[in-house]
Amino acid sequence: MARALTESQVLERSILTEFRDELWGPFNKAIRRYSLIEPGDRVLTVVRAEAEALLMAKELQEYARHSGVGFTALFAAADEAGTEAALRFGLALTELSGECQKSAPPVWAKALSCNKLADVLCMEDVTETVLGQMLYRGVLEACPPMEDSGTPGVRLIRPLYRTERARLEQWAQTRGLPCLLRSKPSERERARVLIERLKQADPHIEVSLFGSVHDVETGTLPGYTSSWGGTSIS
Helix, strand or coil: CCCCCCCHHHHHHHHHCCHHHHHHHHHHHHHHHCCCCCCCCCEEEEECCCCHHHHHHHHHHHHHHHHCCCCEEEEEECHHHHHHHHCCCCCCCCCCCHHHHCCCCHCCCCCEEEEEEEEECCHHHHHHHHHHHHHHCCCCCCCCCCCCCCCCCEECCCCCCCHHHHHHHHHHHHHHHCCCCCCCCCCEEEEEEHHHHHHCCCCCCHHHHHHHCCCCCHHCCCCCCCCCCCCCEE
């Protein structure tokens, strides 16, 4: 008789097989393309009960097990619901001191000697930011896949950068997991409405918008600044 799978194993199988192209593939592509994880890294993920955080945590757990990169994935619970979710889905939590828990997650990472903190942000967050900043702020700006956290020695990485929210929500529905209730700035919300309208005429609009931040011809711009060490033109 076949041994029954645990909830953790069922969740892992759904990511690695059922939603391999929609979730596991984009995750791996983001890690490799943006060099988000390197040998020797210590990466902290804050575990919450919502699907976005659980997906990211399980993907990082699997990547640590099978990628051969040689990094350490650590997990800390945001709250009691996060602790219950971690126990339910096989995520070993690292204990934080009471004083540390009162601080922001980058401080948690620093206290645990982690040099990177995983941030929940998906493809639609990028496209909404690009369009919203352009239309309402007059700035051509996106959310980078990796940036400083504000805490010295800790960088934010975004492993779900290439993951589509619709695919994530579809997976969450099959697993009976709640998604984050999003509180967006009004510019982001209006940008989302506009993108959805444009997609009615061309369903590839959002992919093109996302791709545009990867293929910028700076020689055609009258001015730009770069926090990545690029050249500034005045």
